[in-house]
Amino acid sequence: MPRRTPPVGELVERAREGDSRAVARLISLVEDESPLLREVMAELAPYAGHAHIVGITGSPGVGKSTSTSALVSAYRETGKRVGVLAVDPSSPFSGGALLGDRVRMQDHATDRGVFIRSMASRGHLGGLSWSTPQALRVLDAAGFDVVLVETVGVGQSEVEIAGMADTTLVLLAPGMGDGIQAAKAGILEVGDIYVVNKADRDGVQSVTRDLRSMLALAERSEGAWSPPILKTVASRNEGVAEVVQAIEDRLEWMRGNGVLTERRRSRARDEIEAIATTALRARFAHLHGDARLDVLAAKVADGGTDPYSAADELIAAL
Numbered sequence: 001m002p003r004r005t006p007p008v009g010e011l012v013e014r015a016r017e018g019d020s021r022a023v024a025r026l027i028s029l030v031e032d033e034s035p036l037l038r039e040v041m042a043e044l045a046p047y048a049g050h051a052h053i054v055g056i057t058g059s060p061g062v063g064k065s066t067s068t069s070a071l072v073s074a075y076r077e078t079g080k081r082v083g084v085l086a087v088d089p090s091s092p093f094s095g096g097a098l099l100g101d102r103v104r105m106q107d108h109a110t111d112r113g114v115f116i117r118s119m120a121s122r123g124h125l126g127g128l129s130w131s132t133p134q135a136l137r138v139l140d141a142a143g144f145d146v147v148l149v150e151t152v153g154v155g156q157s158e159v160e161i162a163g164m165a166d167t168t169l170v171l172l173a174p175g176m177g178d179g180i181q182a183a184k185a186g187i188l189e190v191g192d193i194y195v196v197n198k199a200d201r202d203g204v205q206s207v208t209r210d211l212r213s214m215l216a217l218a219e220r221s222e223g224a225w226s227p228p229i230l231k232t233v234a235s236r237n238e239g240v241a242e243v244v245q246a247i248e249d250r251l252e253w254m255r256g257n258g259v260l261t262e263r264r265r266s267r268a269r270d271e272i273e274a275i276a277t278t279a280l281r282a283r284f285a286h287l288h289g290d291a292r293l294d295v296l297a298a299k300v301a302d303g304g305t306d307p308y309s310a311a312d313e314l315i316a317a318l
Helices: 008-016 020-031 037-047 064-077 101-108 132-141 179-184 204-216 240-256 259-285 291-301 307-317
Strands: 052-058 082-088 114-120 146-150 167-172 193-196 229-231
Touching: 008 020, 008 037, 008 132, 020 037, 020 114, 020 132, 037 132, 052 064, 052 240, 064 082, 064 101, 064 146, 064 167, 064 240, 082 132, 114 132, 132 146, 132 259, 167 240, 193 204, 193 240, 204 229, 229 240, 240 259, 291 307
Parallel strands: 052 146, 052 167, 082 114, 082 146, 167 193, 193 229
Antiparallel strands: none
């Protein structure tokens, strides 16, 4: 027997009161592309826009999950509520999250001030899931002060988080071989704070030096944010407090320079565009075999019109 979904208004109210089950149900509606999704987003809209969204990215093996867990602990010590979205590769069989990063964050499983959700990327490139923006809105509206988004960990192509987070942490680690090389192709361009984790290993000075040299080559306008480079041993909670302070410093800088408002507006623009594009793509999917398309195709093939004019005519008819 299918599980009954409570009214959306009731779910949102319960989520606002700290009910983790209601938060989980709302995110499930997002992931499942529920017919209720539009109603969910409309109900959440008045409450969103307050959480500080922090992206955590880097190549596999640098300790993203361990660092995320350590940051959760640090924020909880200050009394802040923390949401975590851990985006994992998808299972080829079920489409669900393959790794389940929550397994590595069990220390927070019983903390009512922490909500952790693994989300499957489902083939979406860029290190995130297609539903991440809406899931972030759920956690934001539910009253979480900080939302940590841990990306898949795919290296060079994992730059989408920069447009979705207020502050992006790029993690590196010594002994990763091509860690810096992987970063050169784009991931160095997205970081607001750089963290060299596993700093108790040999080679940490070399990684830090190379990273500092490459960042020095970047063109930055006068008054722009200068990304700090920090060292941590997240497994022992060393250096984590300094990372949290850097995140707070970045937040204050963004507020003082109008960057936070513009960044969030840009994020909203991207989300609107993505939703509109998806809707248009769905409408065009129904055109295959449509008589209008066949007529225009015949005209183009016979030289009666050009494909651009035909496309304009087809769009105008939708």
